[in-house]
Amino acid sequence: xxESKNNLKAWLYLAPALILLGLFTFYPLFNxxxxxxxxxxxxxxxxxxxxxxxxxxLFDNFSRVFKSPDFGQAVKNTAVIMLxxxxxxxxxxxxxxVALNSxxxxxxFLQTVFFLPYVTNSIAIGMTFAFIFHSDYGLVNMFLGxxxxxxxxxxxxxxxxEAGMTALLIYTVWxxxxxKILVFLSGLQSIDKQYYDAAKIDATPRGRVFSKITVPLxxxxxxxxxxxxxxxxxxxxxxxxxxxxxxxxxxxNANAFITFVGLIYDALEKGTIGAYSVAASAAIVxxxxxxxxxxxxxxxSKKRVHY
Amino acid sequence: xxxxxxxxxxVFVAKDKKETVAVNNMDITIPSGKLIGLLGPSGCxxxxxxxxxxxxxxxxxxxxYFGDEDVTNTPPELRGIGLVFQNYALYPHMTxxxxxxxxxxxxxxxxxxxxxxxxxxxxxxxxGELMNRKPKELSGGQQQRVAIARALVKKPRVLLLDEPLSxxxxxxxxxxxxxxxxxxxxxGITTIFVTHDQEEAMSISDEIVLMEAGIKQQxxxxxxxxxxxxxxxxxxxxxxxxxxxxxxxxEAGKIMLAGHNIGKVESKTNQExxxxxxxxxxxxxxxxKLSLPIYMxxxxxxxxxxxxxxxxxxxxxxxxxxxxxxxxxxxxTVNFAIKPDKLYVFNKDTGELVK
Numbered sequence: 262x263x264e265s266k267n268n269l270k271a272w273l274y275l276a277p278a279l280i281l282l283g284l285f286t287f288y289p290l291f292n293x294x295x296x297x298x299x300x301x302x303x304x305x306x307x308x309x310x311x312x313x314x315x316x317x318x319l320f321d322n323f324s325r326v327f328k329s330p331d332f333g334q335a336v337k338n339t340a341v342i343m344l345x346x347x348x349x350x351x352x353x354x355x356x357x358x359v360a361l362n363s364x365x366x367x368x369x370f371l372q373t374v375f376f377l378p379y380v381t382n383s384i385a386i387g388m389t390f391a392f393i394f395h396s397d398y399g400l401v402n403m404f405l406g407x408x409x410x411x412x413x414x415x416x417x418x419x420x421x422x423e424a425g426m427t428a429l430l431i432y433t434v435w436x437x438x439x440x441k442i443l444v445f446l447s448g449l450q451s452i453d454k455q456y457y458d459a460a461k462i463d464a465t466p467r468g469r470v471f472s473k474i475t476v477p478l479x480x481x482x483x484x485x486x487x488x489x490x491x492x493x494x495x496x497x498x499x500x501x502x503x504x505x506x507x508x509x510x511x512x513x514n515a516n517a518f519i520t521f522v523g524l525i526y527d528a529l530e531k532g533t534i535g536a537y538s539v540a541a542s543a544a545i546v547x548x549x550x551x552x553x554x555x556x557x558x559x560x561x562s563k564k565r566v567h568y
Numbered sequence: 569x570x571x572x573x574x575x576x577x578x579v580f581v582a583k584d585k586k587e588t589v590a591v592n593n594m595d596i597t598i599p600s601g602k603l604i605g606l607l608g609p610s611g612c613x614x615x616x617x618x619x620x621x622x623x624x625x626x627x628x629x630x631x632x633y634f635g636d637e638d639v640t641n642t643p644p645e646l647r648g649i650g651l652v653f654q655n656y657a658l659y660p661h662m663t664x665x666x667x668x669x670x671x672x673x674x675x676x677x678x679x680x681x682x683x684x685x686x687x688x689x690x691x692x693x694x695x696g697e698l699m700n701r702k703p704k705e706l707s708g709g710q711q712q713r714v715a716i717a718r719a720l721v722k723k724p725r726v727l728l729l730d731e732p733l734s735x736x737x738x739x740x741x742x743x744x745x746x747x748x749x750x751x752x753x754x755x756g757i758t759t760i761f762v763t764h765d766q767e768e769a770m771s772i773s774d775e776i777v778l779m780e781a782g783i784k785q786q787x788x789x790x791x792x793x794x795x796x797x798x799x800x801x802x803x804x805x806x807x808x809x810x811x812x813x814x815x816x817x818x819e820a821g822k823i824m825l826a827g828h829n830i831g832k833v834e835s836k837t838n839q840e841x842x843x844x845x846x847x848x849x850x851x852x853x854x855x856x857k858l859s860l861p862i863y864m865x866x867x868x869x870x871x872x873x874x875x876x877x878x879x880x881x882x883x884x885x886x887x888x889x890x891x892x893x894x895x896x897x898x899x900x901t902v903n904f905a906i907k908p909d910k911l912y913v914f915n916k917d918t919g920e921l922v923k
Contacts, residue, residue, distance in 0.1 A: 458657070
């Protein structure tokens with residue numbers, strides 16, 4: 262008999278991972294669901310304020326999330342980041358991957374170049390981008406200046422929402438490219454070359470090779486990247502810190518670029534009575550939102566993805 | 569479409585600059601409208617030759633002509649060829665119909681006409697009812713037919729098949745090779761197929777081209793090549809069971825095997841040679857000088873295989889196939905005469921046929 266009744270050893274091997282996961286993932290997860298329904302949670306006494314135990318409410322904490330002054334802005338920003346940066350970065354990554362896959366010289370070098378953002382700290386990249394978009398000596402304004410465009414305030418004091426968002430989106434798209442390119446390249450390299458030989462003999466135009474052969478054969482990777490990117494974009498936060506600092510906006514316009522996760526941190530930072538519950542409720546709203554989005558993604562990909 | 573290969577050569581250069589001559593100075597003319605088998609052991613350059621004809625590989629030297637047209641530098645899509653890949657290369661996300669229509673859509677054939685032509689081709693290869701299936705829902709033989717239909721649908725001048733039967737099981741293989749012959753006959757298209765299986769090549773080809781180590785060995789009608797091999801390699805490669813070879817001598821035109829005269833040649837040069845005798849080249853006779861003890865007998869029914877010790881070397885055996893009407897038991901001593909048309913003499917060093 263191969264199967265041993267005594268699987269103590271297996272549990273022992275799993276223990277480190279399980280303990281860490283339990284402590285830092287499962288406990289906070291369930292705790293968030295719990296806190297979201299506690300009335301006037303006091304984070305110092307760890308009970309309902311003015312009581313020894315807990316009193317519960319159903320929707321109060323959630324309605325405080327929806328009534329928060331930044332809620333509308335957070336939803337708008339998050340939605341824009343999701344709906345613009347995800348498609349833009351996937352299409353860009355796809356084009357770059359196909360190009361990278363078709364060249365022979367310097368392929369390894371260029372792969373490394375494109376992969377570097379993945380292993381670089383996002384705050385550091387954010388600061389670099391803040392410099393690139395600097396209104397006085399930033400590279401972007403210098404470049405635009407060649408075409409006679411007046412300097413634009415992208416991220417500095419007084420920057421408009423449109424300008425700031427443009428800079429943020431460019432940064433987000435670029436930052437997400439590395440991992441996508443990595444996945445797409447490995448997918449492309451696993452496609453049998455004979456499909457391309459067959460297409461060549463059948464005089465297939467380049468565009469059709471891409472749309473009718475490459476994309477369908479890459480569709481499992483594209484679906485995977487789409488789902489994870491949407492989830493990632495829904496959680497956007499550190500990118501904004503990187504570009505605009507902890508005020509989440511240009512000077513004088515704090516919280517202009519607040520996102521859903523920003524809402525959660527804001528509530529936590531206030532630390533007032535019931536603030537943890539608001540943060541927990543906001544987290545649950547975000548969870549339900551991404552969950553719904555993922556379901557839609559999976560439903561779409563079921564029809565379009567060829568495995 | 570007659571295809572002419574003129575001193576066609578392909579040299580592959582590896583990363584360490586090591587050169588491999590895959591195809592060496594090939595000269596062949598492939599007659600129009602015939603089914604040609606490109607035959608040889610693996611690594612002999614037959615697939616390389618096929619891919620050069622297809623245009624997917626660029627020759628190092630030499631020319632390829634389709635009729636009078638020099639296509640050596642013509643890209644594959646302009647050569648008017650259909651190619652069936654060894655593992656078919658059917659697009660897995662498309663249905664059979666979409667796969668067959670794909671080449672037509674590329675050249676902007678109207679949808680209705682494309683569908684009609686695809687159906688026509690599918691019917692020709694016998695998969696007309698499977699148009700809405702995906703490749704993975706088909707058997708290997710059916711996939712093969714889809715691949716042939718896709719290659720034929722744009723009415724190419726030449727059909728090329730790379731090891732068309734190697735991915736099929738034994739029963740399907742027999743069936744499919746007849747199918748290929750039938751499709752070729754019905755369409756009349758010049759067809760070249762690559763195989764390492766001599767039986768496969770001999771059974772359906774109008775002509776075979778036998779290759780070894782990148783060099784053309786012999787070209788001809790299968791039976792002619794079998795009956796009149798130019799060299800030892802050809803003689804050995806064709807025929808199951810393979811030809812028996814013995815060390816022997818030529819003495820004033822007489823072929824001497826273990827001191828017995830078993831036949832004659834025109835050449836009067838005395839030399840040591842290799843004697844080749846096809847297994848079916850042994851006649852059981854009442855009296856002869858070549859009398860050999862039988863080591864083992866294999867009854868097949870239609871005929872009988874005799875396993876006999878090599879008269880030169882006790883440790884080796886060879887195989888003779890005789891009519892089953894001879895009731896021979898192991899241990900019997902049998903007198904043999906050698907059929908002159910199944911007896912060949914080869915130069916010991918070059919392997920060339922000595923006439």
